[in-house]
Amino acid sequence: MTSSSPSSSRARLADLGVPSGAFARGAENAITDVVGVRVGHATVHGDGLHTGVTAIVPDALDAERRSLPANLAVGNGYGKLVGATQLQELGAIETPILLTSTLSVFRVADAFLGHLLATPAHRATTTLNPIVGETNDGFLSDIRRRAVGEEQVEQALASASAGAVAEGGVGAGAGTVALGYKGGIGTASRVLTLDGVQRTVGALVQTNFSGTLRIAGVALPAEELLAGSPAVPVGNSCMIVVATDAPVDGRQLGRVANRAVFAMRGVGADYAQGSGDYAVAFSVHDLADAGPVPDDALSPLFAATMDAVEEALINSVLAAETTVGPEGRTAHAVPLDLVRERLTAAGVR
Template sequence: MDSDETRVRLADLGVGPGAFLRGPRNAITDVPGVLVGHATVHTGRLHTGVTAVVPEQLGAARRWLPAGLAVGNGYGKLVGATQIQELGAIETPILLTSTLSVYRVADALLGHMLARPGYEETTTLNPVVGETNDGFLSDIRSRPLGEPEVEAALAAASAGPVEEGSVGAGAGTVALGFKGGIGTSSRSVPVGDGRYTVGAVVQTNFSGTLSIAGVGMPASELVPGPIAETVGNSCMIVVATDAPLDSRQLARCARRAVYAMRGAGADFAQGSGDYAIAFSVGEGRVPDDAALSPLFLATMDAVEESIVNSILAATTQVHDDGRVAHAIPIAAVRQRLAAAGIGSAGPTTAPTR
């Protein structure tokens, strides 16, 4: 088993980016003004946390950003979903957390927003909080997350590299038989006459058989001992772009984000809560639909890589009761990719703008 110090990302394994180059950080933070922060809890009986996706553009001067929602399977507790569908907008950062803590986290996010300058007279606000179930590794019924973790995740939000794996809302999740978690990726893509960035961050906690670059990585063959149970069977996906899309177009991007789960091996089980939210920080003329195909492809590639990164970066976690979710063994992944002749050709990352 690889040690925690040897965790890698997909790009480190020589797997190319597909049709479009990765962004400089290969993270959702490549989208200008988009920040990510985590608050992580690891104890003997708790592996849980909060992840915050924070568009700096939101505030007293700009109260909403265009957004779209796609529901792959609706067995979830996505707070704020109906307003995204109805109005095509988000009014707050997007937080990800543990299933039974979602309501306390939503209340804390609401309190945070109402306390901001310029919100003194606000009487209605729609916090957006998604979740997956970390109950295999964490004592989920204790509902341990609330205001302290929300404030910590928001305070930690930065535009730098995004920590992945067993952190924040991914601290206790299980994906495709391995330890899952938080993953991110980005692409630099031409849309019409411009070039834009699309980035994704995911919280993975779903079943199926992992596929990396089309190569099967069954947990039953790679994990020593019992396979970790995926409780709740869900995935939360957040997509951001600086392309000036409207809410209808963003909903189309969000649907492609859900499609990408299958490329990584999701089986879309009956009990899954699979959601994608796409939002834009861009301003300017909305491109014609005919120009969107590259953005759709870039979205799928970024989301699929984010899912893989969430597993590659995750570290083994153990509950005091003896339940274990094993990190995927990187050496075995390298061997299988090499046997399939998978490798990198040419540049994989776009230059810093």
């Protein structure tokens, strides 16, 4: 059963009273706080399946503007990121970014390409570089069925909207696990001043990696907080998408993407051997208008990116609900009452 998934009723990090740090959160505390960036999900639940597609759609890509400055950071290359080499070589994206399940990534890329070629902007196109990332949802979903394709791609793109973003076990995060708990999709944003101008940076993540959850430096081991056994991810990966309205070029966005991967350590990632950890960063700013800013001005953007990504990673776990997969395999939600107790005891909230 495919659905557009509603927002989780669980807490986000801001709801727990954890401060945002040096930079304020955006209005929605989401990647959609970057004006012109929309997010949509298609979620498949039932009959042994928990999987889906998540679409990050920058409206700045249109018939007049065929690419946006972008770049890629590879924390560990154990993954299937379609479109990676051209993105890195040219420092640009030509399409929205889709996230999905490992063995469905190729079906999604083909369906996505078909969708794009049918649009008026690409009626005469003979080369195009769709960006499709993945993590492995095989712990909670029958991944070999490759149950995601054209229907889910169309739904995720059609449902993409501004404003609040559904998090947790939705879209591409429906079947993922992280840090011993149910993981999924998370998002956050920060507002900063860059070279004298207010800018926004937002992050969206798809979490499926191992380690010990930490929030504001407080350890929250699944082995201690769960009555049941911790969930062990298959594939052990994380996809991070960073968007900004800052006037930065593709080379500088490679540096931003590096900081996004660094942020995983703040939440307790162990960067295991088989973990495919990737960050794609793009800017909606048109450098024909102004920019790029000098490298000496970038430090606030780097810091705000790490803060936004770290919070997005935590939100992906806080928002996720207990999910049962094939053969009774279960990923438990992090117990929010125990999280609150530990954070209060540590003086964080």
